[in-house]
Amino acid sequence: MRKRALQLFVNCAVVSVILPSMPARSAIPFSSGRAVHSAQFAQNPQTQAALAWFKSHLAWINDEQARLTEIPAPPFAEGQRAQAVKVLLAAFGLEVHLDKAGNVIGELRGTNEREVVLIAAHLDTVFPAGTDVRVRREKDRMYAPGISDNGTGLVSLVAIARALHEARIKPQRTILFVADVGEEGEGNLRGMRALVETYRDRLKAVVVLDGSGTDHVTTKALASRRMEAVITGPGGHSWSDFGIPNPINALVRGSVRFLNTRVPATPRTTFNLGQVEGGTSVNSIPHEARLKVDVRSESEDELLRLENALRECMAAGVRDEMESARDRSKGKLEWKVEILGSRPGGELAGDSPLLAALRAADDYVSNASRIERASTDANIPLSLGIDAIAIGAGGNGGGAHSLQEWYEPAGRELGLQRALLTTLGVSGIANEKGK
Structure with missing residues (x-):
């Protein structure tokens, strides 16, 4: 030494x-x-x-x-x-x-x-x-x-x-x-x-x-990025409004897709679904759902790929939920993915x-x-x-x-x-x- x-x-x-x-x-x-x-x-x-x-x-x-x-x-x-x-x-x-x-x-x-x-x-x-x-x-x-x-x-x-x-x-x-x-x-x-x-x-x-x-x-x-996916909808009552598009359902659908995203061992790359928020009560259809995601990689290219994957998965989750909704008359779902932080x-x-x-x-x-x-x-x-x-x-x-x-x-x-x-x-x- x-x-x-x-x-x-x-x-x-x-x-x-x-x-x-x-x-x-x-x-x-x-x-x-x-x-x-x-x-x-x-x-x-x-x-x-x-x-x-x-x-x-x-x-x-x-x-x-x-x-x-x-x-x-x-x-x-x-x-x-x-x-x-x-x-x-x-x-x-x-x-x-x-x-x-x-x-x-x-x-x-x-x-x-x-x-x-x-x-x-x-x-x-x-x-x-x-x-x-x-x-x-x-x-x-x-x-x-x-x-x-x-x-x-x-x-x-x-x-x-x-x-x-x-x-x-x-x-x-x-x-x-x-x-x-x-x-x-x-x-x-x-x-x-x-x-x-x-x-x-x-x-x-x-x-x-x-x-x-x-x-x-x-x-x-x-290098890392912290992102937040936000899905919004009309919201309503779990009984009388059953069948309208549900932001939490869409968030879950999109999250499951994202969890299946492949990441390489080299360059080492990770992601974590760290926080999920949404809803006001157990018998309410929420008007909003949020998911915070942390992605890290030795490669800037991998970070960009995961960012794009999250956006694609959330879009697909919203699309799937809208297609399965029985009642679309009260409004549709909107979504966005925002960058909360980026570390070079x-x-x-x-x-x-x-x-x-x-x-x-x-x-x-x-x-x-x-x-x-x-x-x-x-x-x-x-x-x-x-x-x-x-x-x-x-x-x-x-x-x-x-x-x-x-x-x-x-x-x-x-x-x-x-x-x-x-x-x-x-x-x-x-x-x-x-x-």
Whole structure:
């Protein structure tokens, strides 16, 4: 593994600013081209102080994770949690503001303010307003909806900001600590879209903290589309209006057709019928029925094929229902399929300095991680050719997106160190004490 990190660092100059052999008040230019061995990585005294801070403050980190998780952040209503994160980041010396999208942005200015490294964790959860998000602790686990996704990433963002503050580290490139909105579901990555639009000309790397674990790194963005099929009709009474066209019947007919759509194993392609809504009572013929569908693929062509298949199946379902209706005098069925969200694909280059920094950080903390494809905030920068990764923030979690979600903090120190070292690997350190 150490040979791998050394090889990857031949073209990664930024990380070399952390070498102890450098003068106390100097920084290595980004173009130096020097390679570093992972055994030497992060021996800078200030970096060592930041790494050590995590171990001595694990209880604080765990408590803050529970506190932030208990602040509701349902889709499109992340404001209360955003304010809590804003207060924390401001307390750690960052210049903090909320942008128009609702993202919390804390700036740690570097000596090179023209270039920016962004480290982000999403604020929102998948759970609707009113969900009980109180944290229950049992032995070594914490239980609550959203405790791991993304309570883990969010508190890690805050902890890394505090560790750098306590160690008095000033980066070369400016680091933006961002708690962003709209990552989940129909949020459609709106927070990250706004960030990239604002900082695109200055943005050199994005590190996304999402969930727990340290065994993976997402460098491949999984493309996806979220769609909603809506069928409307006249509606009526189940007895007196029996035989008129029924939107739910048409939706079922179309859904069954769509379920028979073939998808390839390669490129891997999936679809999910996730939500069905319709009707007002058991003895009413509904005037509307809705179906939400999630499709994902390694191929944009497959996404388009499934989108077209859904439209064709819904049209066929409506046609079949109209043909079987006994009474068409009260009106016909109408249908439409709308795109609720579209996430672009992309892929990080194998020789990326960001990937090199991650691999060297893995090597330093004796961690092995595999490359994965997933749908995360990293989709947006990757789709535009900006270096980006998504990683877990340590510890172990399970039951994501369920009411039984849990998190075990054991091992989180490694995840925090890995994320901090990766970030500094692409930001560099000005290495000036007292700043």
